[in-house]
Amino acid sequence: MKQNVAPTRSNLLKLKDELKFAELGYELLDQKRNILVIELLTLVDQAVEYEAKVNASLGTAYAALRNSVLEMGKLKVGNLTGAVNVENQIKLKERRVMGVKLPVVQTEFVDSGPYFSPLETSFLVEEALDSFKESLKLMGRLAELKVSIMRLALEVKKTIRKVNALDKIAIPDLKESLEFTVSRLEEAERENFILMKMVKNRLEKKKEDM
Amino acid sequence: MNYFIIGDEDTVLGFELAGVSGASVDSISEAETAFTSALEDRNNGIIIITEGAADLIRDKVDQYLFSAAFPLIVEIPGSGGAKAGHKDLRTLVNEAIGIKL
Numbered sequence: 067m068k069q070n071v072a073p074t075r076s077n078l079l080k081l082k083d084e085l086k087f088a089e090l091g092y093e094l095l096d097q098k099r100n101i102l103v104i105e106l107l108t109l110v111d112q113a114v115e116y117e118a119k120v121n122a123s124l125g126t127a128y129a130a131l132r133n134s135v136l137e138m139g140k141l142k143v144g145n146l147t148g149a150v151n152v153e154n155q156i157k158l159k160e161r162r163v164m165g166v167k168l169p170v171v172q173t174e175f176v177d178s179g180p181y182f183s184p185l186e187t188s189f190l191v192e193e194a195l196d197s198f199k200e201s202l203k204l205m206g207r208l209a210e211l212k213v214s215i216m217r218l219a220l221e222v223k224k225t226i227r228k229v230n231a232l233d234k235i236a237i238p239d240l241k242e243s244l245e246f247t248v249s250r251l252e253e254a255e256r257e258n259f260i261l262m263k264m265v266k267n268r269l270e271k272k273k274e275d276m
Numbered sequence: 277m278n279y280f281i282i283g284d285e286d287t288v289l290g291f292e293l294a295g296v297s298g299a300s301v302d303s304i305s306e307a308e309t310a311f312t313s314a315l316e317d318r319n320n321g322i323i324i325i326t327e328g329a330a331d332l333i334r335d336k337v338d339q340y341l342f343s344a345a346f347p348l349i350v351e352i353p354g355s356g357g358a359k360a361g362h363k364d365l366r367t368l369v370n371e372a373i374g375i376k377l
Contacts, residue, residue, distance in 0.1 A: 113365050124352055131290040144289060152295030156277040156321035169348065191293070198294035202279060209322045209348040219369050
């Protein structure tokens with residue numbers, strides 16, 4: 067960088083502007099990074115919590131399913147799935163954090179129970195059905211959080227790289243060439259000054275000689 | 277958009293009770309075909325995959341999880357309960373992105 071700049075006054079002005087711009091950019095990116103990291107941390111906390119919730123809810127769902135299979139037989143439960151008329155609808159929306167698009171998932175159920183005759187079916191099937199529905203809802207949210215985390219983390223990585231590039235390379239480089247230009251300009255000024263002095267001395271000597 | 281479930285027989289049965297269509301898989305080739313066809317179907321908003329099924333095609337799932345935006349993929353413990361040594365989210369993020377949280 068240092069070698070590429072001719073030490074002139076217009077370049078000095080340009081360098082000063084560039085340095086100011088780089089420092090402003092660094093500040094903004096630093097803020098962006100902090101905001102993204104805070105958002106990421108909250109999301110990870112939430113996701114861990116939701117993961118635990120999903121696992122617990124799935125645990126009860128599996129248990130209920132096992133019980134109903136034990137009571138009625140797998141074949142009958144399998145047949146019942148054909149009778150159940152639940153439609154799940156996922157609505158995807160979007161929210162933005164610092165220009166990063168994050169999905170927002172909403173799960174809706176369209177159901178029109180009762181689905182089957184209570185005769186010869188166990189209430190355990192109902193229980194299993196309800197708990198599976200519950201876990202589905204939680205899972206939608208978990209998926210939203212996981213994807214948000216992945217996207218945010220990628221953005222954080224990019225931002226960190228930019229911040230570091232500015233902080234460790236661009237700004238020191240600019241400062242170095244600025245210093246170089248300033249010192250060269252001062253040097254040239256001093257040279258000029260001496261030159262003028264010498265010329266003046268010579269002229270004065272000539273005057274005395276005359 | 278809908279959910280889609282890939283997993284062992286019991287898990288799929290359970291989710292079918294809640295109105296989710298799915299494919300039960302036992303082998304690697306079955307898992308691969310189920311996963312690819314599930315990805316191709318634009319109607320699937322969220323793909324739920326059990327740990328057991330995901331382990332069969334771990335590379336594909338991980339690659340998809342971290343790169344593609346859509347559909348969303350959720351991994352859940354199968355009907356046999358959660359496996360030991362399951363990585364939690366924090367380590368997953370650390371490994372994928374290389375950021376310490």
